[in-house]
Amino acid sequence: MRKPLKITLIVVAALICVRLILPYVILHFANKNLASIPGYYGHIEDIDLALLRGAYRIDSIYLNKQDTITKEQTKFFSASAIDLSLEWRALFSGAIVGELIFERPNLRFTRDKVEPKQVEKDSSDLKEIKEDFMPLQVNRFEILNGNVRYLDGTTNPKVDILMTNIHVVATNLRNSYDSSKLLPAKVIARADVYEGEFTFSLNINPLQKQPTFDLNAELKDTNLVLLNDFFKAYAKIDVNKGKFGMYTEVAAKDGSFKGYVKPIIKDLDVLGHEDRHDNIFRKMWEGLVGFVGQVFKNQSEDQVASKIPFEGRLDNPETNIWITITNVLQNAFIQAIQPSIDSEINIASVETPKPEKKTFLEKIFGSKDKDEKKKDEKGKAEKSDEKRKN
Numbered sequence: 001m002r003k004p005l006k007i008t009l010i011v012v013a014a015l016i017c018v019r020l021i022l023p024y025v026i027l028h029f030a031n032k033n034l035a036s037i038p039g040y041y042g043h044i045e046d047i048d049l050a051l052l053r054g055a056y057r058i059d060s061i062y063l064n065k066q067d068t069i070t071k072e073q074t075k076f077f078s079a080s081a082i083d084l085s086l087e088w089r090a091l092f093s094g095a096i097v098g099e100l101i102f103e104r105p106n107l108r109f110t111r112d113k114v115e116p117k118q119v120e121k122d123s124s125d126l127k128e129i130k131e132d133f134m135p136l137q138v139n140r141f142e143i144l145n146g147n148v149r150y151l152d153g154t155t156n157p158k159v160d161i162l163m164t165n166i167h168v169v170a171t172n173l174r175n176s177y178d179s180s181k182l183l184p185a186k187v188i189a190r191a192d193v194y195e196g197e198f199t200f201s202l203n204i205n206p207l208q209k210q211p212t213f214d215l216n217a218e219l220k221d222t223n224l225v226l227l228n229d230f231f232k233a234y235a236k237i238d239v240n241k242g243k244f245g246m247y248t249e250v251a252a253k254d255g256s257f258k259g260y261v262k263p264i265i266k267d268l269d270v271l272g273h274e275d276r277h278d279n280i281f282r283k284m285w286e287g288l289v290g291f292v293g294q295v296f297k298n299q300s301e302d303q304v305a306s307k308i309p310f311e312g313r314l315d316n317p318e319t320n321i322w323i324t325i326t327n328v329l330q331n332a333f334i335q336a337i338q339p340s341i342d343s344e345i346n347i348a349s350v351e352t353p354k355p356e357k358k359t360f361l362e363k364i365f366g367s368k369d370k371d372e373k374k375k376d377e378k379g380k381a382e383k384s385d386e387k388r389k390n
Contacts, residue, residue: 023047026056034063041066041073055085065110079105087176090139095176098136102143111152111159139176143168143189155233163198166191175207183214183347196222196244203347211314212253214347219246224265241269249345258311258350260342311350 027047034042045060059081064073080103087099146166152159168189178184183203191198197220204213224231224242231237243266250259 023049023056030058037063039066040064040076050085053085053088055083058082058084074110075106075108077105077107079103086136087139090174090176095139095174096136097139097174097176100138100141102141102146105143105146106149107147108149108151111150111154137174139172139174141168141170141173146191148191152233157229157232159230159233161227161230164192173206175205183212193219194222194226196220210253210255211257212347213251214345215248215250215259217246217248219244221245224268237270239268239270241267243267247342249342251345251347251350252314253347253350255314256312256350257314259345260307260309262307262342 023046026049027044030044030047031042034040034044040063042061042063044058046058048057048059050056058079061082062078063076065076066073082103083099083101085099085101087097090097143166146168148163148166150159150161166189168187170185170187172178172185175184183205185204185206187200187202187204189198189200198218199220200215200217202213202215222244224239224244228238231239245264245266247262247264248259250257252258
């Protein structure tokens with residue numbers, strides 16, 4: 001009995017040693033991997049293992065963007081903790097998939113470092129990093145108390161916009177259960193935006209080749225005064241009073257999409273007593289902006305609003321500017337747009353788009369469509385050929 005007991009004790013001791021050493025080995029290779037990503041530099045403070053639940057936890061991670069010439073670093077992503085684990089609910093349904101939980105993540109975009117095309121590249125790079133740390137396909141993820149910041153140091157004043165207290169829950173992304181539904185996955189999110197609230201709801205089928213989803217989003221009661229640095233930098237005005245909201249519904253299937261965006265500005269005041277020290281040109285510009293706001297304002301509701309519908313193919317999305325103008329005029333002089341989602345767009349409402357009917361303004365001022373242009377060009381070509389023959 002002594003020999004089997006010794007072997008058992010040796011095996012147990014070896015497992016304990018491996019368990020104690022393994023987090024440091026994983027931490028070493030993880031930091032080595034983060035430091036070798038082209039254009040980035042990252043570091044992890046600590047890694048904890050939870051073998052019984054099939055998980056490990058990353059503590060205090062950051063990832064900076066690195067200038068290729070100066071090697072200077074700009075903050076890009078950080079989180080106090082990331083929990084990576086096996087999702088047990090999906091396992092009971094016969095699927096081996098993962099679950100990600102981000103605690104207090106911060107994502108920062110900088111104008112002089114990140115252009116629109118760069119944002120797409122950053123998203124791809126983050127996906128590759130995720131695959132290095134999480135070999136399983138992610139079926140559920142959650143973001144707790146996150147922040148997203150946009151900075152532009154090239155303007156005067158500098159622009160610093162922040163979305164705070166972000167909470168996101170996404171479930172069934174790999175369709176591991178409820179597979180009979182058309183839109184089996186769901187994403188719910190909320191965030192604070194300068195005294196306002198942003199809410200987001202998305203039902204989606206992420207495994208479809210063509211985007212198939214039903215989306216609702218609202219932004220309510222954002223205080224425009226708190227965004228004055230943004231307005232001064234990009235529009236050369238400052239706001240003395242005003243609340244901003246935006247409501248949208250979008251659905252897509254079979255390559256077609258349909259939806260609307262409804263922005264609303266309430267109690268807008270651009271030129272006021274606070275602007276008495278502005279120069280004459282600033283006062284003239286702000287006066288013009290305020291005048292336009294008064295012209296397109298619904299007087300009874302004291303709000304400027306428009307409802308911008310759009311639909312089409314996902315390979316050629318276009319928004320009709322004349323419909324936008326018509327809706328602004330209708331809201332200004334005929335009816336008030338209620339500050340809420342209209343609940344008129346869903347996955348069943350998406351069809352292959354029909355030819356758009358021209359509005360009254362479009363008939364007068366609009367340009368000819370492609371078919372009419374082709375007919376005119378063909379007619380001109382035929383006339384020129386006849387002249388040459390004669």
